[in-house]
Amino acid sequence: MSVKEALDKKDITKLINSLNEILNLIKSKNNSEREIGWKAINFLIETGNLNILEPYKNYLRSLLWHKLQGIRDDAWKNLNVYKLLAIEGIERILTANSDKIKWSGWSNVLKLINMEIVPKTYVISVRYSYWRLLKSNYATIRKKAWRLFKILVKEGIFIKEDKNRFVDFLKHKKANIRILAWKTSLELVKIGFITIDELKEYKQYLEELTTRQSKVKKVAEKLIKELA
Structure with a gap:
């Protein structure tokens, strides 16, 4: 049988x-x-x-x-x-070396907290490990990580003290990473993580993305209008 x-x-x-x-x-x-x-x-x-x-x-x-x-x-x-x-030992996945493995953990991190498998305080203590996912070489992980980032901010995993680290992404040398940060930034304004005035201080880095023909250029132009 x-x-x-x-x-x-x-x-x-x-x-x-x-x-x-x-x-x-x-x-x-x-x-x-x-x-x-x-x-x-x-x-x-x-x-x-x-x-x-x-x-x-x-x-x-x-x-x-x-x-x-x-x-x-x-x-x-x-x-x-x-x-x-x-x-x-499940919490160790949040600091795994592999982006794919790490993302499996972080994409389920709110479940881990809500089910009391991993304490929220521990997640906050290892939030530094998440930054790498925001610039992952895997485009799918990178995009999903940015979508989750604003939720993690709202849930208090990332706090205002992390703003400077976030700003570094607004100036990132890679356009495909920088544009994701800018796309997320306006959502972060709504939840009080950063202000419009603060974003405008770095507007030049968004404008730089409009200098070459690409999908990024179109998104950047749209964001500039929203930022005005």
Whole structure:
């Protein structure tokens, strides 16, 4: 009997005896197999069998760092399992060396705080690690990190003392990073992180982005009008 069949039949004994297979399923390259594996784990927990997962805490934690994004993402979707098992060390992902791994942690940081897996005070203490994501070589991560940045400011992870570091991005030598900072800046004005007058002090760095034909130029021209 397969794990899926055991799940369908709610055969707890079979699932307990198939634990090693279930643990392999949640690190499968196949999405459907991972889904079955996580459903089985959650079912075992719901039926009072949390204790059988205790010896596998380190294994489960390693999935949050896994090199394959799909495996990482599915693990992050099941943070309830990590919470119930009181798995320690998850906070270290916020300072990981890899941008991809680090982003997995930071993109879920508010969940970690709300679920009381990682204290907000700890997140604030390692916020310096987030700056690198704002200039990541991976365009997708970079753009997502800027979208999240304004939320983190609103949530009090970044504070006014971080303004000078933010201003450095308004002057960044790379146009594709500088323009993202400027796009975010007007949102930050609304939540009181920086003022319009302060932004105008650095307007020349925005105007520089209009000197060459590019997508950045069009965005910069639009922002200049909004800044006026």
